Amino acid sequence: MDALITLLLEFAIPTLVVAAVFVALLLYALPREVRTIFKRELKSYFTSPIAYVLFVVFLGISNALSFFFTGVLEGGEADLFLPYFQYLPWYLILIAPAVGMRLWSEEQRLGTLELILTMPLAPWHAILGKYLAAAVVLFTMLVLSFPIVWTINFLGEPDNGVILAGFVATYLVALCFLAVTSVVSAITRSQLVALLVSVAICLVLWLGGLPHLSEMLMNLKGGWLVAWPVLKLINSVGVMPHFTELAKGVLGLRDLVFFVTFIAFCLFATSVAIRVKRA
Amino acid sequence: MIEVENLHKHFGSKVAVDGVSFTVKKGEVLGFLGPNGAGKSTTMRMVTGFLPATKGRVRIGGADIEENEIEAKSKIGYLPEAAPLYSDMTVEAFLRFAAEMRRVPAGEIQAAVDRAIETTFLEPVRHQSVDTLSKGYRHRTCFAQSIIHDPEVLILDEPTDGLDPNQKHEIRQLIRRMGETKAILFSTHILEEVEASCTRAIIIDRGRVVADGTPEELKAKATNAGTVVLRATGLAGSGIRAELEKLDATASVEVVESSDEGLTARIQPAKGKADQLSAAVFGLCKDKSLTVHELKVEEGRLDLLFREITKKETEK
Numbered sequence: 001m002d003a004l005i006t007l008l009l010e011f012a013i014p015t016l017v018v019a020a021v022f023v024a025l026l027l028y029a030l031p032r033e034v035r036t037i038f039k040r041e042l043k044s045y046f047t048s049p050i051a052y053v054l055f056v057v058f059l060g061i062s063n064a065l066s067f068f069f070t071g072v073l074e075g076g077e078a079d080l081f082l083p084y085f086q087y088l089p090w091y092l093i094l095i096a097p098a099v100g101m102r103l104w105s106e107e108q109r110l111g112t113l114e115l116i117l118t119m120p121l122a123p124w125h126a127i128l129g130k131y132l133a134a135a136v137v138l139f140t141m142l143v144l145s146f147p148i149v150w151t152i153n154f155l156g157e158p159d160n161g162v163i164l165a166g167f168v169a170t171y172l173v174a175l176c177f178l179a180v181t182s183v184v185s186a187i188t189r190s191q192l193v194a195l196l197v198s199v200a201i202c203l204v205l206w207l208g209g210l211p212h213l214s215e216m217l218m219n220l221k222g223g224w225l226v227a228w229p230v231l232k233l234i235n236s237v238g239v240m241p242h243f244t245e246l247a248k249g250v251l252g253l254r255d256l257v258f259f260v261t262f263i264a265f266c267l268f269a270t271s272v273a274i275r276v277k278r279a
Numbered sequence: 280m281i282e283v284e285n286l287h288k289h290f291g292s293k294v295a296v297d298g299v300s301f302t303v304k305k306g307e308v309l310g311f312l313g314p315n316g317a318g319k320s321t322t323m324r325m326v327t328g329f330l331p332a333t334k335g336r337v338r339i340g341g342a343d344i345e346e347n348e349i350e351a352k353s354k355i356g357y358l359p360e361a362a363p364l365y366s367d368m369t370v371e372a373f374l375r376f377a378a379e380m381r382r383v384p385a386g387e388i389q390a391a392v393d394r395a396i397e398t399t400f401l402e403p404v405r406h407q408s409v410d411t412l413s414k415g416y417r418h419r420t421c422f423a424q425s426i427i428h429d430p431e432v433l434i435l436d437e438p439t440d441g442l443d444p445n446q447k448h449e450i451r452q453l454i455r456r457m458g459e460t461k462a463i464l465f466s467t468h469i470l471e472e473v474e475a476s477c478t479r480a481i482i483i484d485r486g487r488v489v490a491d492g493t494p495e496e497l498k499a500k501a502t503n504a505g506t507v508v509l510r511a512t513g514l515a516g517s518g519i520r521a522e523l524e525k526l527d528a529t530a531s532v533e534v535v536e537s538s539d540e541g542l543t544a545r546i547q548p549a550k551g552k553a554d555q556l557s558a559a560v561f562g563l564c565k566d567k568s569l570t571v572h573e574l575k576v577e578e579g580r581l582d583l584l585f586r587e588i589t590k591k592e593t594e595k
Contacts, residue, residue, distance in 0.1 A: 028586065032379070032382075033380065035503065036376065036380055037380075040365070040368075040376050044365070044367050044368075047367055048367060058531040110363050110364070110365065110366065111361045111363030112363045112364065112365055113363075114324070114359045114361075114363060115357075115359065115363055115377075115421075115424070116380075117328070117329050118327040118328055118329050118352060118355065118357045118359075119352060119377075119380045119381060120352040120353035120380075120381065120382060121349065121352075122348070122350045122378065132472050226313075275331075278329065278330050278331060
């Protein structure tokens, strides 16, 4: 029992700190418009079944797969990275777009985009407010996967700092995929199209960072003159290496900067997409 | 309050709005008329800042809609044509959301929501979810969000669409009343609406303004304006007709019904003599000792003018 309390504290404190920073940001640093949009959007997630369905799917898949197929229990060592965290981004390729697909396509389908954009707010207020609401949904989802940490602690003595790093890295990847979905959903009014296109892009982003691809690029440099720059670009925005570094507990500034820049760029691209669509 | 200067909108090679200019002052209700696809909604979307204009300027209370976007938008209440709403909210929650977004101070939100609900007769559905509302209620809910912050400028795209006759009447009264203190621009293709609530009207066709004036001025431009209708007996119909045609002020006589006893005719005034025609006809009847059963001057009809103007444009 004591162990559980210690464990809860170890994880509850960072979680609460993140939540507190977030709430403070919303209440004091961001304009009222962002807050209003955020509130509406978040409420909309939790009054429709979508958030709950995704929670169940995500927790079901991630826990079932790690327990039964990837051998968290058989491993003998209490390390979550290999059996658990390395697979999470794969599920997120599907889950994050499923959370974000409605962000802007739904506004377009309902016609409410016309209302929002004629209200006295800058487009970035709306983009940020909606993005943050979806980010909270993903955050809740990761928090709910806490039982696996408890299980591991029950079975052995893992390095909880590394596990926390694994969650942080996973969340940052989820936020990247969500940002991509935000752009795509601004382009189409169909949620299904937004989902499929986003999943495809996220897959490329994830695989683009495969170590093999980097090696392949080194060897190909001479021949494939046309494809090389394209592959190089995909490789350079590949999310995987940044995730791997962070998830191992190596908190590198370079990786953090990558994630923040990537998300900021996507949110900016969302505003461009919305503007171009109207012109 | 609303100043629109030489507004253009091109969608690819298609010209949707082609140099529209007008102003709406405080205390004015401007009716925006035109056939479907004339560019009414596109113009309104540019005025509200939803669509960027290809060329031209829009100023709301002095603030440019593109350069000073937020200030300009904060003065506007807007009802889009399709009356879009978030279907997962209740009517009251949606109006609260709109009030917050439209910068109603936190302490006044409840009062603003109550007032808007009362004004637009939404009390019976206040707690109902938007996706269960009938078309009329949906429309009024969206109308309510446009007036929630008591804006100086109201832009309404077909505000009475989908309402029953009683509700239409109420909304027209409301527009008329609010027009005393605000600048209102509303589009419609229902002509009686213009007469019922506008102080001025613009007819737009193929992206251009083709007529602009008070409803009375516009009606005077219709071909039937000033026509005198006469039903008189005491002489053979053909005789009366001949006498009428001799009058200076007459352009032409159209006989509706004629017999040995008398006739019914519509007399078109000659150009510039519309105001003399009825007196001349009456004088004639007196001279010839005719019994006058009916003598009246027709007001121009807006629908006639509308058809004439928009048809001419189409033929060009």
